[in-house]
Structures are given as C-alpha cells and as structure tokens.
C-alpha cells in the first residue's frame with residue numbers, strides 16, 4: 403500500500419465515525435442540486451469488508467476513499483487505485499470491474515451505490531464504526547465482555563472440540579474411541595467436512611503398491627517449498643503418523659462400502675519440485691448415504707462418532723476460551739438462538755478452528771513474509787489451510 407493510501411486509511415480511521423456526522427450536517431443543508439453535500443460511507447462484503455467513503459458537493463462526487471485493507475493484497479488491494487479513479491471519472495457506481503479482482507470490484511460498486519443513495523437522501527446515512535477499518539496491528543483485540551447473567555446454560559463434558567472441519571472430526575472420533583464424553587461444536591449448521599485428496603506416508607495402500615518415500619528427503623523438500631518457514635519437527639510428526647491415520651480412515655470408509663484409493667499424479671521429471679506419491683482419495687461414486695445421495699467424509703465420521711457416543715452442537719460459535727490457573731477449561735459460545743452458553747471440559751479442549759489465511763491483519767502480525775509472496779490466495783471461509 404503506498405503512502406497516499408496509508409494516509410487515506412489513517413484519515414478513514416479517525417474520521418469514518420465523524421464522516422457520518424458530517425453527512426448528517428449535509429442532510430440539513432438545503433438541497434440545491436442532485437446531492438446533499440457531505441461525506442458518506444458504506445460497507446459491502448468482498449473478500450472481507452470493503453468500506454467506501456465519498457464526498458459530494460451539490461452536483462458532483464468530489465473525492466473517494468476506499469478501505470480495502472481486508473482484501474487480498476496482490477489482487478483486491480492492488481485494484482483499489484483503478485476503482486477509485488473509475489468512480490471519480492464515471493461520477494457513478496456503475497464502473498467496470500478490474501480484471502481478476504471481480505469480488506472486490508463488486509463490493510466497491512455496491513458500497514459506492516449506497517454512498518450515492520445516501521447523498522441523494524434515498525436511504526438513511528450508514529454509520530460505520532472505526533474498528534472495521536483499524537490497522538493498528540492489534541489482530542487479537544480485546545476479549546468480549548460477557549455478563550454472567552447473560553449465560554443461559556452450562557454444558558459439561560470431558561473433551562470439547564471446537565471446530566468440526568477436517569481436523570476436528572478426527573479429534574472427536576479419537577476421543578470417543580477412548581471412551582471419553584466428547585462434544586464437537588461448529589459455527590455452521592454442519593461441519594465443513596473432510597477434504598477428499600488426503601496425503602499420507604507409509605499407509606497400507608502405499609505399501610501394497612510398493613510406494614516408498616524417504617522421510618528425510620520429504621522433510622528437506624517441504625522445507626525448500628516453504629522457504630524455511632516451517633517447523634520440521636511437526637512435519638516429522640505427520641511423516642510418522644499420517645499412514646496410520648489414513649489406514650484408520652480407510653477402515654471407516656470400508657465400513658460404509660467405500661474404497662480408498664492410493665493415487666498420485668504422474669511423475670514429471672522436468673518438474674521443478676520433486677514429486678512424492680502421497681495421495682489417497684475415496685471413491686464416493688457408487689456410495690449411498692441412505693437417502694440415495696453419495697456419502698461424504700463428514701457424514702461417514704459424523705455417523706461413526708455419534709455411534710461411539712459423541713455429541714455435536716452445530717450453529718454454535720465459540721466467542722471466548724475460558725481459563726483457570728493458566729489452563730483452558732472450555733469456552734463461551736453463542737448457540738443456535740444467539741444466546742451465550744458455557745462449555746466446561748474437565749479433561750481437555752481441542753481448538754480446531756482452522757487457519758487464518760484470510761485474516762490479513764493476523765498474517766501481517768505473525769507471518770508477514772507470506773504477504774510479500776507474489777501469488778494468489780485461494781483460501782475460502784471454512785476451508786482453511
């Protein structure tokens with residue numbers, strides 16, 4: 403982001419709230435032209451929230467400020483300059499999308515249209531709090547203040563798994579197999595599922611096909627892929643355990659009549675990176691979930707866990723972890739009715755809420771080099787890596 407943008411964002415931070423009051427002042431001015439002069443802001447969803455702030459005199463849009471700090475750096479953020487110029491030139495929200503940045507362009511279009519409608523007095527003035535645009539590096543923020551009287555229920559368990567995606571479902575299953583009382587919670591109406599192409603080393607499927615991978619050669623290669631930004635001992639944990647995990651998953655699939663195949667792309671000698679045949683994919687096509695639809699990994703593991711006594715609370719979003727003497731004891735979450743509930747886990751809490759590859763503030767604070775890489779961010783909400 404260049405200096406000009408930075409100062410504009412700084413301006414936004416300090417003046418967005420007052421922008422609304424400026425706008426309100428504008429509303430009281432006598433309407434002599436198309437617009438009620440003043441500064442108006444509006445928000446729309448792009449990759450994150452996009453905030454457009456426009457200043458009007460009676461007949462013209464005189465300035466545009468875009469806060470696209472939650473957009474992908476090399477894509478949406480890079481398109482901001484062009485989008486701003488287009489809005490000023492068009493004197494309208496009807497501008498062409500910037501090629502490759504259609505999501506951000508669409509959000510800018512929507513928010514700009516709302517600013518214009520506010521300036522014409524067609525819709526009420528939108529008030530945007532400055533926290534939305536904060537770029538103070540405080541990615542964690544303050545914990546929410548939740549009054550005891552607002553907590554409507556306390557749910558006790560031995561193990562609490564927060565987030566029922568790829569990792570969480572395996573954690574719930576592992577706890578249930580050990581005979582623990584376990585609850586898995588997820589913010590969505592169902593878990594977000596198990597990915598279909600799963601890598602492993604030394605699975606029985608690989609052994610059967612004679613696939614051999616040298617563990618230390620593999621660790622060396624992924625260290626190069628990651629330009630050294632990784633923890634080798636964690637990769638070794640994966641090397642040592644992924645085969646057994648895939649064998650376990652293969653058993654669960656076999657119980658439902660689904661085959662797991664060891665597959666990998668053809669070895670291309672000219673490829674820059676060394677190819678490791680780690681792939682495993684379930685053959686869902688001939689499967690049936692009992693309603694005539696093909697099965698999926700989430701359904702297979704959900705049914706297995708419930709059979710083993712696990713419980714799932716969906717539409718339940720963790721808002722705060724709770725601690726006693728430094729140890730996490732559970733969490734406070736909002737339930738499906740939007741009410742606060744407390745989970746108390748006597749034996750342990752597993753946080754499996756995924757990665758943060760769409761949280762640019764957190765990336766900037768914890769691994770800024772990632773944001774300097776020239777490439778495309780293919781992360782999607784609920785499927786992090």
Ligand SMILES: Cc1cc2nc3c(=O)[nH]c(=O)nc-3n(C[C@H](O)[C@H](O)[C@H](O)COP(=O)(O)OP(=O)(O)OC[C@H]3O[C@@H](n4cnc5c(N)ncnc54)[C@H](O)[C@@H]3O)c2cc1C
Pocket residue numbers: 564565566567568569570587588589590593594595597598599600601718719720721754755756757780781782784785786787
């Ligand atoms: C497009 C795409 C394709 C991919 N393809 C593959 C592939 O083929 N093979 C592969 O191995 N990997 C693939 N990945 C990567 C894979 O999806 C991730 O590595 C994996 O899902 C990470 O697992 P996780 O359990 O850490 O997080 P997730 O699977 O993201 O699960 C996190 C869960 O936590 C929940 N959650 C988050 N916050 C809260 C909260 N506050 N309260 C309650 N619940 C919460 C979410 O709803 C979600 O269900 C892909 C990723 C993407 C984006």
